[in-house]
Amino acid sequence: MKLPIIKFVPGRGLVIADLYNHVVKDTSVFEEVSGIHTIKLSDGNARNLLITGDTQINIEVNPDGEEYQHFLLLLTQDSVGNHIVTLNAPIQWLQEIPNINTDPDAESILAFFTLDKGASFLTTYVEVANE
Numbered sequence: 001m002k003l004p005i006i007k008f009v010p011g012r013g014l015v016i017a018d019l020y021n022h023v024v025k026d027t028s029v030f031e032e033v034s035g036i037h038t039i040k041l042s043d044g045n046a047r048n049l050l051i052t053g054d055t056q057i058n059i060e061v062n063p064d065g066e067e068y069q070h071f072l073l074l075l076t077q078d079s080v081g082n083h084i085v086t087l088n089a090p091i092q093w094l095q096e097i098p099n100i101n102t103d104p105d106a107e108s109i110l111a112f113f114t115l116d117k118g119a120s121f122l123t124t125y126v127e128v129a130n131e
Contacts, residue, residue, distance in 0.1 A: 030076065033057075034083070041118075045071035051083045059089040061118030069118065073110040077102055090120045098125040 031037075034053025042062040049055075061069055077083055081104035091112075100108050109126045 048074045054084045094124040
């Protein structure tokens with residue numbers, strides 16, 4: 001299995017390329033979300049979410065997928081910010097549990113990995129520095 005190259009391009013989002021740098025997934029299209037939002041891994045493994053209100057994110061694994069599944073989530077607060085994001089999934093954080101940045105236009109990246117078809121997720125968080 002060849003691992004993809006994942007790039008974060010400010011203002012564009014996550015770009016996933018193969019080893020030859022051919023773009024295989026460009027998440028430059030933001031989904032505007034607030035309230036309850038469900039991410040289905042059967043629809044792909046990278047999402048750009050523009051947070052426009054307090055949001056609860058549910059994760060639905062691909063039941064036909066492998067034991068190991070992963071996905072990346074780019075969260076961008078809208079220009080107002082201060083929107084709380086909660087994750088409704090069995091998560092084990094690989095570092096201290098983060099407070100997702102709620103500053104206006106703040107960007108955060110979450111990486112999720114499951115080795116048991118979604119019974120639990122190992123998750124890590126990166127806050128993107130805005131220049």
